[in-house]
Amino acid sequence: MITLENIEKVYETKSQRVIGVDKVSLTIQKGEIYGIVGYSGAGKSTLLRCINILERPTSGKVIVDGVDLLQLSGKKLREARQSIGMIFQGFYLVSSKTVFDNVAFALKAAGVDRAERKDRVLELLSLVGLADKANQYPAQLSGGQKQRVSIARALANNPKVLLCDEATSALDPSTTKSILSLLKKINEELGITIVIITHEMEVVKEICDRCAVMQDGKIVEQGASYEIFANPMESLTKEFIKTVLDFQLPAKLVQNCTGTLVKLQFRGNLAEEAVVSDMLQQHSVKGNILHGKVEYIREKPLGIFIMEIIGEQPEVNKAINYLENRVQQVEVIQGVS
Numbered sequence: 001m002i003t004l005e006n007i008e009k010v011y012e013t014k015s016q017r018v019i020g021v022d023k024v025s026l027t028i029q030k031g032e033i034y035g036i037v038g039y040s041g042a043g044k045s046t047l048l049r050c051i052n053i054l055e056r057p058t059s060g061k062v063i064v065d066g067v068d069l070l071q072l073s074g075k076k077l078r079e080a081r082q083s084i085g086m087i088f089q090g091f092y093l094v095s096s097k098t099v100f101d102n103v104a105f106a107l108k109a110a111g112v113d114r115a116e117r118k119d120r121v122l123e124l125l126s127l128v129g130l131a132d133k134a135n136q137y138p139a140q141l142s143g144g145q146k147q148r149v150s151i152a153r154a155l156a157n158n159p160k161v162l163l164c165d166e167a168t169s170a171l172d173p174s175t176t177k178s179i180l181s182l183l184k185k186i187n188e189e190l191g192i193t194i195v196i197i198t199h200e201m202e203v204v205k206e207i208c209d210r211c212a213v214m215q216d217g218k219i220v221e222q223g224a225s226y227e228i229f230a231n232p233m234e235s236l237t238k239e240f241i242k243t244v245l246d247f248q249l250p251a252k253l254v255q256n257c258t259g260t261l262v263k264l265q266f267r268g269n270l271a272e273e274a275v276v277s278d279m280l281q282q283h284s285v286k287g288n289i290l291h292g293k294v295e296y297i298r299e300k301p302l303g304i305f306i307m308e309i310i311g312e313q314p315e316v317n318k319a320i321n322y323l324e325n326r327v328q329q330v331e332v333i334q335g336v337s
């Protein structure tokens with residue numbers, strides 16, 4: 001659905017030359033939710049804005065739904081842009097217009113007649129759960145409701161792609177969840193391809209099928225979100241994953257452990273199997289679970305357990321061997337193996 005080829009964006013001023021995006025190539029499939037993650041200044045916004053040519057790349061190619069956007073200008077580019085909706089962290093609603101008129105405005109600009117506009121606005125407001133707020137003004141809405149209005153507006157002209165620029169960064173965690181589930185519903189029910197930029201791995205964890213990690217204008221790692229969480233390769237990716245998966249045991253607890261401390265990672269259905277109790281039944285060791293959690297990455301389980309295994313060393317080694325054969329990752333944190 002979206003192909004970016006060698007996108008470069010250079011900002012030139014009299015005194016400076018800043019590379020915002022540095023030769024990025026990326027393919028986003030039809031119907032997928034794709035996340036672009038990175039710290040501030042990594043180039044995420046610039047890259048996202050190159051997709052709808054809000055930012056004209058210095059060089060490279062942008063193909064959206066088979067159309068080479070950089071070959072278009074004026075009316076043709078404006079028309080092509082109608083198939084790409086966008087929402088922002090700051091909502092950008094018109095404060096003097098009602099919720100109804102904020103959404104209707106996008107349809108009016110596209111030349112939709114009054115009667116059709118009314119039906120469509122009501123349909124969109126009902127889709128985003130705001131049917132009862134049509135006559136309210138933005139100032140009377142919460143942040144989450146404002147974002148819902150901006151989503152309705154972005155969907156007005158039946159786009160094939162929705163670009164989300166830090167769409168949940170200004171929202172509290174529970175409102176973030178509700179907006180993410182709305183985006184998921186839009187993706188599933190309307191088949192819209194969604195590209196989300198964010199600095200929050202929680203967003204990727206909740207809804208992104210695939211993601212890319214950006215630094216200094218470049219993509220340093222990309223892949224299926226589950227693989228990125230389960231097996232990150234680059235140090236920056238590991239840093240981002242830690243914000244969701246890391247768990248540090250209290251130092252005192254670790255010092256007091258006399259056995260062998262192991263960290264286990266279970267993928268997919270294995271996270272729901274009784275691997276640890278099987279290991280304990282089949283070996284003459286004792287097990288002491290110090291930490292355990294199952295995260296759901298795009299609804300697929302990824303389990304992380306930290307346990308102490310106590311017993312004669314040869315038997316402990318056998319137990320660890322057993323675990324190595326049953327789970328994807330076993331790391332001895334402390335003690336001999």
Ligand SMILES: Nc1ncnc2c1ncn2[C@@H]1O[C@H](COP(=O)(O)OP(=O)(O)OP(=O)(O)O)[C@@H](O)[C@H]1O
Pocket residue numbers: 011018019020021038039040041042043044045046047
């Ligand atoms: N209009 C501009 N003029 C000059 N430099 C710019 C401009 N826009 C962005 N940049 C520079 O391009 C680089 C990438 O910025 P960008 O806003 O895309 O990063 P980001 O990852 O989206 O960060 P943030 O999350 O803070 O928005 C930064 O070094 C930024 O200073």
